[in-house]
Amino acid sequence: MESVRLTEYARLPRAYGRLHLMHSTVDVHGRVHWLLTERAPAPGPAGPYEALVVTADRGEVDETHLSAVTLYSPWLDALPDGGFVLAEARSKVDADHVQVFDALGRPSWTFRVGDAIEHLLTDTSGALWVGYFDEGVYGDDPLSHPGLRRWSSTGEPLWSFSPGPGPLDMSDCLALNVHGTTAWACPYMHHPLIEVRADGSVRVRTTRVSRVGGVAVDGGRVAFVDFDDVLTYGLITEHTVEPEPGAARLLRPDGRALARRNMVCRGPRIHVRERGRTDWSVFDMARGDR
Structure with missing residues (x-):
């Protein structure tokens, strides 16, 4: 099998290396953000503490500098007004688990968006796209x-997915890509490619892929990454994604195999950060990485 090396994208400056990394992401404009604290919060409900977002x-x-953070293990993304949103992946139905901070960190x-968050990505309008894993879809929290x-x-609901006949289901939002104000999702179990625009219009295309962990979209083409870091490509048609020949294994920039990793998908780019590391690398369809 051929291989594709990721390209180095961003590193946390050494000056912040002594701080504890809580979360990191790549926003809709391609900026990288690291959420840092002096030390990891103690397990359980967190008393208000200070945190730092470093942006490259x-x-x-x-x-x-964020003040009065109350979440124990939050996810992070940026808002277009310079502020940030933090969210706890797991939540109880009687407790807020999303905090929004203004550009000054206040x-x-x-509010609440529901239990079992698998993806949290903001778009250029400032809206939050939230994908949930199966414990949320089949759990006790209707959100x-x-x-x-x-x-x-x-915290106002703007749109929600509705199941339909055939492959239009959402047992687990395996992959989510938010670019501009459009979202692309690939859910379990039939793995359709679902396109959702800001006006709520939805297009569903059948695929022949499985075990999808990431998706990149560049015009009329798409690239899927499975749980084994294998890339496959497809051509987007009106109702289907037609597979293109060939596949490639995604590797670290130094050519070694990837360890356990997180992915943030934005348009033609799949950003990758290995667990326990602070640096980001990228696969970019638009650059011709294939």
Whole structure:
């Protein structure tokens, strides 16, 4: 099998290396953010603590100090007004688990979006796209049951997925790509490619893939990454994704196999960070990585 090496994308500056990494992501504009604290919060409900978001954007580094964070192990993404949203993946139905901070790092909103968050990605309008794993879809929290939802940055529901006949199901939102104000999802179990636009219109295309962990979309082409880091490619038609010949294994920039990793998918790019590391690398369809 052929291989494709990831390209180095961003590193946390050494000056922050002593801090504890809580979460890191790549936003809709390609900026990388690291959520850092002096030490890991103690297990259980967190008392208010201070956190630092370090942002890397085309070689420039900025800091945003967040005050009164109350989440034990939050996910992070950026908002277009310079603020940030934090969310706890697991939640109880009677407790807020999303915090929104303004551009000065001050808490401004808290609300709920449902239990069992698998993906949290903001778009260029500031809306939050949330994909849920199976314990949310089939759990006790009705907010999670659709499997994929879009929320405003103040907690208002904007759109939710509705199952349909045939392959239109959402047992687990395995892969989510948010680019501009459009989301692309690939759910378990039939693995259709679902395109959702900001106006709520939905297009569903059948595929022949399985075990999808990441998806990149570039015009009329798509690339899927499975749980074994194997890339496959397809051509988007009106109702299907037609497979293209060949496959390739995704490797680290140094040519070694990837360890356990997290992925953030944005348009033609799949950003990769190995667990326990702070640096990001990228696969970019638009650059001709195939």
